[in-house]
Amino acid sequence: MDQQTDPRTSPTDLPFWQTKTLEEMSSEEWESLCDGCGRCCLSKLEDIDSGAIAFTCVGCALLDGKTARCKDYPNRFAKVPDCLAITPEMARNSAWLPPTCAYARIANGEGLAWWHPLVSGTQETVEVARISVAGRVISEDEVELADLEDHIENWPDEDPMVPAEEYYQVESTL
Numbered sequence: 001m002d003q004q005t006d007p008r009t010s011p012t013d014l015p016f017w018q019t020k021t022l023e024e025m026s027s028e029e030w031e032s033l034c035d036g037c038g039r040c041c042l043s044k045l046e047d048i049d050s051g052a053i054a055f056t057c058v059g060c061a062l063l064d065g066k067t068a069r070c071k072d073y074p075n076r077f078a079k080v081p082d083c084l085a086i087t088p089e090m091a092r093n094s095a096w097l098p099p100t101c102a103y104a105r106i107a108n109g110e111g112l113a114w115w116h117p118l119v120s121g122t123q124e125t126v127e128v129a130r131i132s133v134a135g136r137v138i139s140e141d142e143v144e145l146a147d148l149e150d151h152i153e154n155w156p157d158e159d160p161m162v163p164a165e166e167y168y169q170v171e172s173t174l
């Protein structure tokens with residue numbers, strides 16, 4: 001990547017996610033923070049008493065189950081009326097973002113994890129760490145709303161695998 005256009009760098013030579021607040025990031029930087037895991041595109045259930053959120057393995061109809069990417073990202077708001085744009089405020093306060101989400105991690109001062117493509121240098125680590133839902137979801141088109149409870153998964157509690165040696169490379173240079 002060209003140094004001038006590399007979103008990982010800032011004028012101070014520290015990566016932007018270590019020097020800028022979520023509000024200060026450019027739209028390119030903001031977009032690059034998404035690791036493409038697809039977890040925010042899963043149906044969730046909220047416990048009416050405790051407010052606890054349970055994630056399911058049921059994805060939005062626009063979620064590509066093989067890649068964990070939105071099938072129509074530019075038009076997602078028009079096609080899915082309850083799709084929400086993530087904001088810094090949401091990143092700080094929303095219980096429906098998984099704790100592994102880069103926006104939530106930055107908002108909580110945790111920085112980016114080893115599997116994040118901006119740290120590892122490859123999208124592959126999101127799958128290696130089993131953060132990506134690719135290949136592990138079904139579509140909401142295939143599930144009755146009343147049966148959602150049968151599809152609860154503990155994604156956010158999954159312990160990301162320890163990175164293999166080759167994935168330390170980029171991280172150790174930061």
Ligand code: SF4
Nearest residue numbers: 034035037038040101
């Ligand atoms: S959970 Fe966060 S990092 Fe994962 S796809 Fe959604 S916005 Fe991107």
